[in-house]
Amino acid sequence: MKVLVAEKCGFCPGVRNAINLAKKTLAEQQKVYSLGPIIHNEDVVRQLSQAGLSTVESVESIPEGTALIRSHGATQQELETLHNKGLNIVDATCVLVKRVQKIARQLHEEGYHVVIIGDKNHPEVKAVVGSAEGVEVIGDESDLDKIFNHKKLGVICQTTQSPDYFATMIGYIGKLPFSEIKIINTLCRETKDRQEAAVKLCRQVDIMFVLGGLHSANTRKLAELCKKHNPQTYHLQNREELDINILSGKRVAGVTAGASTPDEVIREFVVKLEAYPV
Numbered sequence: 001m002k003v004l005v006a007e008k009c010g011f012c013p014g015v016r017n018a019i020n021l022a023k024k025t026l027a028e029q030q031k032v033y034s035l036g037p038i039i040h041n042e043d044v045v046r047q048l049s050q051a052g053l054s055t056v057e058s059v060e061s062i063p064e065g066t067a068l069i070r071s072h073g074a075t076q077q078e079l080e081t082l083h084n085k086g087l088n089i090v091d092a093t094c095v096l097v098k099r100v101q102k103i104a105r106q107l108h109e110e111g112y113h114v115v116i117i118g119d120k121n122h123p124e125v126k127a128v129v130g131s132a133e134g135v136e137v138i139g140d141e142s143d144l145d146k147i148f149n150h151k152k153l154g155v156i157c158q159t160t161q162s163p164d165y166f167a168t169m170i171g172y173i174g175k176l177p178f179s180e181i182k183i184i185n186t187l188c189r190e191t192k193d194r195q196e197a198a199v200k201l202c203r204q205v206d207i208m209f210v211l212g213g214l215h216s217a218n219t220r221k222l223a224e225l226c227k228k229h230n231p232q233t234y235h236l237q238n239r240e241e242l243d244i245n246i247l248s249g250k251r252v253a254g255v256t257a258g259a260s261t262p263d264e265v266i267r268e269f270v271v272k273l274e275a276y277p278v
């Protein structure tokens, strides 16, 4: 089978940096704890766990040693608690996520009511909410009621959302009666490039595969976008999940992967597809 891989896919610089920092820290220290899964990829989390990385869900669960902050970041309160406990902190928060947190604080200090467009359950959004006072999350049109009765509105976005979604939400917000709305584009270029490359590719192939963790927001978003343009789109975690029966009658397959999917997973998947006779 002919296989085409998206021009841009797989690890982004923020995730690569977090994994490298985790490996370096594990090589130098014992008792290393990650606050939440280091990335949304089970294979990588398992490998790092075998190398000694413990994953905990709250700062209270870190008794001693080193706390590793993942690329999605942590709230101000969590960081303060870690400091107060006297723990060593290794901060792998992506620089672009730090920028969103900084902008949220600045907007708040300038008197804006800050809203972040995104998924309220995503760790990055939770960390932004916890980095400045009164930040509201707008996930869809139904959340707009939350932001009445404020004069100055400051709008930012979760880094991994799509430009289309951002534009749609800005369209809704723009119709609200505010005397001032300040919009800062905090979308990540890496995400945008992956989405554009995926959409371009999925239009040219008979079947499209999006590889990555089922909890990875950016991977899910890639799959959602590809499905819109090519209904024959499948979101899988790795080659083990590929049922070759779905390849029947297809000649060209496209492959892309989320920002937390290792190169090795992509390579192995492509090899399996290429071996399928057409």
Ligand code: SF4
Pocket (backbone or CB within 6 Å): 012, 013, 014, 015, 071, 094, 095, 096, 097, 159, 160, 188, 189, 190, 191, 218, 259
């Ligand atoms: S997707 Fe973008 S913002 Fe998120 S970790 Fe990667 S580089 Fe940073």
